[in-house]
Amino acid sequence: QGVVDGPKVAWKLATWGKPRAFTVGIETVKKHVETRSGGKFTITIGYESFGGPKELLDLLKVGALQATTMCSSYHPDKHPAYTALDLPFLPLPDADAQQRVHEAFHAHPFIQKEMAGWNGQFYMSGLLPQYEFIGRGNPPKTIADFKGMRVRAIGGIGDAMKRLGAVPTSVDATEVYTSMERGTVDAASFPSTYAHGSYKTYEVGKWFTENMAPGTQACPTLFNIDAFKALPDAYKALFDEAKPLAYDNLKAAYKEADDKFIPLFKKARLSFVRFGDAELAEFRRVGAKPVWDEWVAQMAARGIPAQELLDLILKSAEAKGSGARS
Amino acid sequence: MAGLTPVEIGLIGAGALFLLAAIGMRIAFAAGLVGALGLIALTGWEAGIKTIGVIPYAKSINYTLSVLPMFILIGYLAFYAGITQSAFEACRRWFGWLPGGLAVATIYAVAGFSAVSGASTAAAAVFAKVAIPEMLKAGYDRRLAAGVVAAGSTLDSLIPPSALLVVYGIIVEESIGKLLIAGFVPGLVSAAVYTLIVVALCGLRPELGRPITGYSWGERWRSVPGTFPILLVIGIIFTAMFYGWATPTEAGALGAFCVFVLALAHGMKRGELMQALQDSARLSVMIFTIIWSVLIFVRFLGFANLPETLASWIVGANVPPLLVLVSIYLIYIVLGMFMDPIGMLLLTLPVVYPVISALGYDGIWFGIVVVKLCGIGLLTPPVGLCCFVVNGVRPDIPLGDIFRGILPFIVADLLTLALLTAYPEIVTFILDVAF
Amino acid sequence: MAGAVETGALGPFDRALAQVENGLNLVSAAAIFVLMFIGVVQVVGRSLFGYAIHGYIDWIEQSSVLVAFLGVAYCQRLGGHVRMEVVLQNLPRRAMWVLEAIGILLALVIVGMLVYSTFLNFQRAYQLGDSTMDIRLPIWPAKLVVPIALGLLWLRLLVQLIGYGRLVRRPELAPLGVPTIHSAAEQAREEIAESLGRADARRD
Ligand code: NA
Ligand code: NA
Numbered sequence: 001q002g003v004v005d006g007p008k009v010a011w012k013l014a015t016w017g018k019p020r021a022f023t024v025g026i027e028t029v030k031k032h033v034e035t036r037s038g039g040k041f042t043i044t045i046g047y048e049s050f051g052g053p054k055e056l057l058d059l060l061k062v063g064a065l066q067a068t069t070m071c072s073s074y075h076p077d078k079h080p081a082y083t084a085l086d087l088p089f090l091p092l093p094d095a096d097a098q099q100r101v102h103e104a105f106h107a108h109p110f111i112q113k114e115m116a117g118w119n120g121q122f123y124m125s126g127l128l129p130q131y132e133f134i135g136r137g138n139p140p141k142t143i144a145d146f147k148g149m150r151v152r153a154i155g156g157i158g159d160a161m162k163r164l165g166a167v168p169t170s171v172d173a174t175e176v177y178t179s180m181e182r183g184t185v186d187a188a189s190f191p192s193t194y195a196h197g198s199y200k201t202y203e204v205g206k207w208f209t210e211n212m213a214p215g216t217q218a219c220p221t222l223f224n225i226d227a228f229k230a231l232p233d234a235y236k237a238l239f240d241e242a243k244p245l246a247y248d249n250l251k252a253a254y255k256e257a258d259d260k261f262i263p264l265f266k267k268a269r270l271s272f273v274r275f276g277d278a279e280l281a282e283f284r285r286v287g288a289k290p291v292w293d294e295w296v297a298q299m300a301a302r303g304i305p306a307q308e309l310l311d312l313i314l315k316s317a318e319a320k321g322s323g324a325r326s
Numbered sequence: 327m328a329g330l331t332p333v334e335i336g337l338i339g340a341g342a343l344f345l346l347a348a349i350g351m352r353i354a355f356a357a358g359l360v361g362a363l364g365l366i367a368l369t370g371w372e373a374g375i376k377t378i379g380v381i382p383y384a385k386s387i388n389y390t391l392s393v394l395p396m397f398i399l400i401g402y403l404a405f406y407a408g409i410t411q412s413a414f415e416a417c418r419r420w421f422g423w424l425p426g427g428l429a430v431a432t433i434y435a436v437a438g439f440s441a442v443s444g445a446s447t448a449a450a451a452v453f454a455k456v457a458i459p460e461m462l463k464a465g466y467d468r469r470l471a472a473g474v475v476a477a478g479s480t481l482d483s484l485i486p487p488s489a490l491l492v493v494y495g496i497i498v499e500e501s502i503g504k505l506l507i508a509g510f511v512p513g514l515v516s517a518a519v520y521t522l523i524v525v526a527l528c529g530l531r532p533e534l535g536r537p538i539t540g541y542s543w544g545e546r547w548r549s550v551p552g553t554f555p556i557l558l559v560i561g562i563i564f565t566a567m568f569y570g571w572a573t574p575t576e577a578g579a580l581g582a583f584c585v586f587v588l589a590l591a592h593g594m595k596r597g598e599l600m601q602a603l604q605d606s607a608r609l610s611v612m613i614f615t616i617i618w619s620v621l622i623f624v625r626f627l628g629f630a631n632l633p634e635t636l637a638s639w640i641v642g643a644n645v646p647p648l649l650v651l652v653s654i655y656l657i658y659i660v661l662g663m664f665m666d667p668i669g670m671l672l673l674t675l676p677v678v679y680p681v682i683s684a685l686g687y688d689g690i691w692f693g694i695v696v697v698k699l700c701g702i703g704l705l706t707p708p709v710g711l712c713c714f715v716v717n718g719v720r721p722d723i724p725l726g727d728i729f730r731g732i733l734p735f736i737v738a739d740l741l742t743l744a745l746l747t748a749y750p751e752i753v754t755f756i757l758d759v760a761f
Numbered sequence: 762m763a764g765a766v767e768t769g770a771l772g773p774f775d776r777a778l779a780q781v782e783n784g785l786n787l788v789s790a791a792a793i794f795v796l797m798f799i800g801v802v803q804v805v806g807r808s809l810f811g812y813a814i815h816g817y818i819d820w821i822e823q824s825s826v827l828v829a830f831l832g833v834a835y836c837q838r839l840g841g842h843v844r845m846e847v848v849l850q851n852l853p854r855r856a857m858w859v860l861e862a863i864g865i866l867l868a869l870v871i872v873g874m875l876v877y878s879t880f881l882n883f884q885r886a887y888q889l890g891d892s893t894m895d896i897r898l899p900i901w902p903a904k905l906v907v908p909i910a911l912g913l914l915w916l917r918l919l920v921q922l923i924g925y926g927r928l929v930r931r932p933e934l935a936p937l938g939v940p941t942i943h944s945a946a947e948q949a950r951e952e953i954a955e956s957l958g959r960a961d962a963r964r965d
Contacts, residue, residue, distance in 0.1 A: 049628030077892030379878025579800020
């Protein structure tokens with residue numbers, strides 16, 4: 001591949017935390033764009049130096065940023081319709097299914113219009129893996145074992161856990177380790193395995209749910225609409241080129257994290273909890289449909305085509321094999 | 327800003343901020359102004375001015391930061407709780423037999439008081455009133471008496487609660503809980519080094535301060551219950567955080583509540599409570615204001631990519647890390663002569679902290695070290711706030727005498743600093759135990 | 762007060778503004794007191810009764826906007842915002858007033874910019890929507906507090922600019938509408954008054 005010609009452009013892309021599996025996607029895009037433009041189109045990734053995670057949409061809107069990552073659970077009411085992706089127990093068994101669903105969802109006109117209010121257009125999904133729990137005490141075998149358990153669970157997963165009888169407790173991610181060690185919370189859910197790995201919950205936990213898959217949250221990368229419009233077509237095309245690479249590297253990074261942390265979990269003598277089909281169905285009966293229905297009712301009252309959006313998610317989740325890569 | 331690189335704009339901004347601060351502009355406004363103009367220079371008028379509007383709310387509305395008003399309130403209520411006298415009395419009975427015994431007693435009484443107070447100047451004022459008369463009555467050298475009170479009061483910022491440590495944690499995004507727990511042992515180490523200096527001085531020259539003897543063991547033990555209120559508050563704040571059943575904010579609220587009850591029991595009047603609350607509100611808003619405004623400046627530096635560039639430049643220059651560290655110590659000692667600790671921390675940390683991290687030093691450890699450096703700044707002339715406070719309570723002791731009186735303690739502080747640098751475990755071991 | 766006569770509206774405006782500032786600082790003080798009790802309820806409730814206030818973090822965060830901003834003009838009136846005074850104190854009186862006036866003028870510029878931009882920040886939250894993470898409290902009320910408090914600060918700075926301008930022209934007049942000069946030593950005296958109780962302390 002040669003170098004495409006074009007003007008000097010410098011973009012700022014904001015994210016937070018430290019470089020980790022989640023940021024491998026944007027790092028891939030940065031590298032690809034810079035190489036293919038011969039260094040003329042630069043992307044500076046700011047790890048919190050351009051703003052904290054809750055500020056980034058505002059900064060995108062006012063034009064301080066040309067691109068940003070964000071997580072919808074940090075400010076659900078900034079984009080109520082978009083929170084559909086955070087609903088618990090959505091049937092997203094793997095990264096490919098998640099990519100398919102998120103891409104289809106991002107293409108929906110209502111969702112695009114909502115994000116355009118923040119001057120944002122969707123680029124790609126962060127493909128945050130399904131959350132799983134690591135906890136103390138006796139490993140849960142059935143739904144009844146979650147009764148009264150103090151769990152760290154945010155967004156839709158929190159709603160679902162409440163229905164399963166658990167007590168959602170808000171704890172900052174950085175305080176989860178101590179809270180669990182001291183018993184302020186009994187279990188914590190994180191995108192698995194990589195976030196459990198980085199917050200070291202496996203050191204203080206006794207058990208790990210392997211396949212509960214209570215949900216995930218949407219953390220897309222957005223472009224500033226005006227900034228993207230202003231790009232020459234040759235540069236716009238670089239982003240299309242970079243996207244499949246970024247998705248591949250992102251998936252590989254999460255996989256690599258699993259390969260690294262699963263043995264660590266085992267070494268830390270976590271007992272791996274694998275729920276049977278009957279149990280999983282029960283979780284979904286109690287924690288999925290009722291939460292979805294409530295969400296649809298609430299959002300529909302605000303003029304959002306909520307049922308249509310939910311159907312879109314469920315339908316594209318089923319559509320295996322077709323257009324896994326867009 | 328044609329022709330200038332972002333890093334150059336960043337450097338110009340940093341220079342402008344120091345200039346504005348030097349001519350007496352309030353640091354909050356100077357930092358906000360330079361940060362705003364810098365962001366406008368880097369991102370254009372529209373984006374720049376709108377960006378600054380995001381920061382005050384985003385940076386003040388922070389659960390961790392809400393511990394600050396609680397700590398400040400504890401400090402203002404502590405006086406009315408009347409726990410100073412009994413702490414001093416107990417320390418006198420237990421430590422008085424040492425050479426310079428009353429001075430040693432003062433050090434530990436201040437250390438105890440520090441656990442219910444968040445600001446060094448408060449400790450200086452209270453003990454200038456309580457301890458200096460006792461020492462003078464016992465024939466102690468007045469320089470030593472004034473010096474030990476001023477120096478001892480700087481322990482307050484190390485021993486939790488400490489507003490300075492909270493401010494540090496917010497700016498550099500280190501865990502407030504860890505910082506507060508980490509400050510405890512270095513505070514005691516610092517007190518021990520002060521003790522050594524006092525005992526050595528008075529051992530060599532007994533006329534400076536003679537031992538106070540004649541207390542029976544019975545009298546010693548009978549003084550202990552008087553210190554229970556302090557121990558109670560220490561116990562609550564420290565163990566609540568250590569064992570994790572309360573966040574720093576909750577522990578702060580609990581501590582404030584205990585001191586509030588003690589103050590009521592000690593006869594605090596309604597007007598006094600109102601005054602304490604209003605003063606807490608004023609000090610809180612001052613600290614919040616300077617935090618968000620300095621964070622506007624920090625955001626500008628971030629957009630200019632200055633801290634990262636500087637850090638990688640220093641790391642790339644292959645200067646021995648220890649040399650960089652000692653240079654940073656020197657800068658803080660010089661700045662500390664002239665500046666208020668909070669202003670000094672907020673102005674410097676955005677640039678210094680990335681360098682320190684890039685060199686591989688622990689952020690919690692550096693927080694303790696930098697607060698110790700702030701303590702030195704509270705003592706050194708020409709602007710040594712704790713010395714001024716002692717002089718204010720005891721106008722009969724000339725400022726010059728106080729500044730001479732703190733000299734041995736500056737030596738002690740440098741020794742402590744060397745200890746903390748050579749043995750960082752003094753700070754970090756407790757974190758390994760607690761976290 | 763020879764100065765009071767010739768400053769016209771400055772004195773009354775100063776006093777009226779001070780009333781508002783005092784009131785808001787009082788609200789902030791009350792918020793601190795209430796936050797203390799809420800914290801106690803939360804810890805005791807959780808440790809002893811397994812009960813936690815629903816959305817505790819969200820409530821604490823939203824109410825801390827009162828403590829963080831309401832007293833900002835009050836603090837400026839009392840000269841409470843940190844600064845370095847070494848240079849100022851060692852200048853001739855008139856030069857000192859000039860530097861003070863410049864400092865306040867620049868402060869007016871930045872605070873003015875902030876009033877505008879924090880209002881836009883509120884407006885975005887109000888029009889496009891924004892909420893807390895946990896129990897989804899609307900955020901716009903707290904965001905609105907910021908431009909209001911900073912607007913009040915702007916007015917306070919204006920009073921001080923007029924006050925300093927008057928002193929630049931007539932350095933012999935008694936200061937009016939400006940914080941009394943705080944040398945570090947005077948500041949120390951103030952801290953003592955704060956630490957040792959108010960019985961014998963003079964306050965403005
Ligand atoms: Na303290
Ligand atoms: Na000094």
